[in-house]
Amino acid sequence: MSEIQVRLPDGRALALPSGGGALVAAEKIGPGLARAALAGRVDGRLVDLRAPLEDGVALEIVTAKDGAAGEVIRHSAEHLMADAVKRLFPSAQVDVGRSDHSEKFQYDFLVERAFTPEDLARIEAEMAKIVAEKSVFQREVVAREEARRIFAGLGEELKLSRLDDIPEGESITLFRHGSFVDLCRGPHVQRVDQIGAFKLIETGGAYWRGDERNPMLQRIYGVAFATKRELDEWVERQEEAKRRDHRRLGAELDLFHLDAISPGSPFYRPKGMLLYNGLVGYIRSLYPKYGYQEVMTPQLFRADLYKTSGHYQNFADDMFRMEGDEGEELFVKPMNCPGHCHLFKAAKYSYRDLPLRFAEFSRLHRNERSGTLTGLSRVRSMAQDDAHIYCEPDQVSDEVNRFFEMMNEVYRDLGIGGVQVSVSTRPDPFLGEPADWDRAEATLIEAVKAAGYPCGIKPKEGAFYGPKVECDFFDVLGRRWTLATIQIDTAMPSSFGLRYVGRDGHEHQPAMLHRAVLGSLERFISIYLEHTAGDFPLWLAPVQVGVLPITERHVEYAAKVTEALRARGIRADLDARNEKLGFKIREAETQKIPVMVVVGDQEEASGTVTPRRRHGSKESAAIPLDAFAAGLAEEIATRRMAGA
RNA sequence: GCCGACGUAGCUCAGCUGGUAGAGCAGCUGAUUCGUAAUCAGCAGGUCGCCGGUUCGAUUCCGGCCGUCGGCUCCA
Known part of the structure; x- marks a missing residue:
């Protein structure tokens, strides 16, 4: 009986029985690692835990802490989703998922009608049920004829076509969990419950093999993470993207x-x-x-x-x-x-x-x-x-x-x-x-x-x-x-x-x-x-300065300030509305005006302005109008960035 | 172009199974004269995307079209 040697990250050599995979190596290192293992990495490439390792390779065990964990989890979530879809829609044919799992996962299905948002919720719920079953992913290498027999038996015609794409001589691997089986290279996690958190995002049509002359399949997109926390962060990023949507900002900023x-x-x-x-x-x-x-x-x-x-x-x-x-x-x-x-x-x-x-x-x-x-x-x-x-x-x-x-x-x-x-x-x-x-x-x-x-x-x-x-x-x-x-x-x-x-x-x-x-x-x-998010640099901002008089009796001086700034080519707007200062500041902030100047009794008496920077602090001192305008004009001319 | 969802006041949205519409913000008017992220009150504002069908009656149901959003394809 032969053995192989693999090298571990700490330089140690580890002996494995021939045909052993990364999971066997992880078990030899320790039970904790074996439980946490999601995949192996050989020469920077992710390998399935069950795939036999070559003699002499350098091996790392990938766990949830590893940056690549998400890819394995998302890929596994694809199978989980396809399983759920097959349970709810037995006549659906499964095509393939995504090759790049760095962000979302997806699977295409041939179905009689398009999935509705309600279907999506049902599929997601079904996925949660399957996770609770804690079934184990199994990898097997099969002969082409065996694979054909399996997918023909399941009525998976799209799979048969995909099977034909695999060149002669290349090994054909299947992955099973529970009663679900799919043609797949892997790698996959050990158990479905290692998919810590997931969410189906949306559905959409997608042409079979990406060719618009072909029939359209129904694609479902989702995200999956090792932890709920990562999913929450993802959701938060989506919301932030929505807040920053240029169509929304274009209207809000009147662009x-x-x-x-x-x-x-x-x-x-x-x-x-x-x-x-x-x-x-x-x-x-x-x-x-x-x-x-x-x-x-x-x-x-x-x-x-x-x-x-x-x-x-x-x-x-x-x-x-x-x-x-x-x-x-x-x-x-x-x-x-x-x-x-x-x-x-x-x-x-x-x-x-x-x-x-x-x-x-x-x-x-x-x-x-x-x-x-x-x-x-x-x-x-x-x-x-x-x-x-x-x-x-x-x-x-x-x-x-x-x-x-x-x-x-x-x-x-x-x-x-x-x-x-x-x-x-x-x-x-x-x-x-x-x-x-x-x-x-x-x-x-x-x-x-x-x-x-x-x-x-x-x-x-x-x-x-x-x-x-x-x-x-x-x-x-x-x-x-x-x-x-x-x-x-x-x-x-x-x-x-x-x-x-x-x-x-x-x-x-x-x-x-x-x-x-x-x-x-x-x-x-x-x-x-x-x-x-609409916070343009000062030199580019459509309105560079908002002049904010404290009460109506300061409007006249504020108008002078505005004119003085404009005389230097600065785009200054006067907010002469009969509103409180706090209101005008809020307005200027939401309009992303980079510089505000407040003018009241003190400023009028001393020929000064009190500047306030966008997102700035309350504290600021009055500056003579001329010095302020000259400094600002210089800042604009040199295109200085905020904070520089 | 293809698949799906959506389209109600300037904007964001509510409106159960069909009985001709409602809020907040914005706007206008008035009061307030205020020192660093929303002062108060009143008023006004809608062919419910467009066209057709079903119905005594359609914002609501059905069909077509237009547009928007997401996805596919494309992106010189």
Whole structure:
């Protein structure tokens, strides 16, 4: 009888009988650990407790304290949910769950009718019953024919199809708990009652195998945690996200609204326009420093432009089409790049002119499918802080670097930190030559590393015309958003026949880059609103100062104060309403006005103001109006962040 | 576009099984003249998303459409 050795985190070697799994190892270490064990970890990968270990591997035992515990618990909760659904809806067919269990779990079912919220509650209750049964997860490796026989017997046709996906030669594992059996790689917890707390969140349709030509299955989403406390924290985060919802804040702060009269097209109200223009004006102010030239190209183009660029072939249905004279086909522009290529072509450029950086803030319109519209995050009418760079091929790295420099300056001024950079590779279908793609991807990966970022890879996430660098940031609630992007275009320079005269006097094809730092202004505003909860930095706030007279007899002086601040370009608003000071302060706070100044008898007599910062303390001293205004103007001009 | 839920005053929402609607906030008017997160009172405000059907009678039941939200797909 042979033995194997595994190494433990403390360096010790542990002997196990051949075929032993992490659970056997845990039992050898101690009964407490064996009870608490949820999974094993070998070389950073989670393995099922019952899966046989290879000789010589380094093994860790994962318990509820481990950061990865949640993944195992959620994955196990999927089986628990599928079990509950099968008990309540015996005719339901089970598809598969999620491959990534880092946040939610999910399972898809083929059922006669969609699940209702009441069904969800019943399923959740059934899950609790199953947990009380404390059944044990069992892992078994079976022959393909055996697996076929089992699932055919259960009438699980979707499973049979999934079974066919498993390549010949790969082992087929099943997991059972109680009377429920599923095709699954694991890992799973030992007993169902190790799933400490769970909640079903919502249902939704989901296409079979993610293809919209296939029938739609019913998906149920849930969350599960080791403890009730973690679930409570999750619920609290959801509530906070709801409080910060940009649609809610957009209305409360009087920034914008959406209306059925033009679906997916924001109405910017005066304060929203101050925010929008604040962002555009800020980016514009950086353009000289980073070598961009702002341009403006038409809103309507003949179809030919988009036939040349490839958008006609790829996105015709998603563009707004119009007819000109004599049936001429026109499109409202959905992006600036083809126009910029046209602009490049309209003049003769040499290597001395490169890199050429065309920037444009035009409104763009895309006929997004109705089901995809969401607040400002996904709209039909938008603008980007868009630019296209034409350069010599060997200048691409420098341009990527310059882009990072600008991005860092912008994010610093906006209080956005912790960017994660990755390269998105060739999708399917794509334009251009695979060899060009490979080169472009390599160039980007190298440029990202050269700029000092660890470079993630997003496989097949590139644009149809070229690979992208995407900069993701995590907001205060830990949600991931892609903001800045720079992309190589492997297609348009050649489809437009772009040429510049090189040092050698011959014509060459320029490299072309697409880039945006904020991305879509609409989407950026939605993300930024939720990230800041409306607490914009002073320089960007639509109303920077609220002037609050204590009684009506101070209104006249307060108006003077307001004028003095406005004279320095500060956006100051006077709250002359006949209300108590506490009311006005509360109002200014809920309106997220960064600075309030209180004026009463004392201030009027001494020509001072008493400032109060947003979310600030009660204590503050009166300052001469001039000194206050000058200091504030300076703070705005330097875009100092609060607390800095 | 597909699946589901929802659509009542400017906003947030109540309205049991069908008998033409109610609150808080906001608004307006008045009183109060107030020192760091909501002063009091009164008034006004709604074709119950739109169209059609069932019914003596529809905000309520049914169908269609529009929109919003969540999910899928898509995201140049």
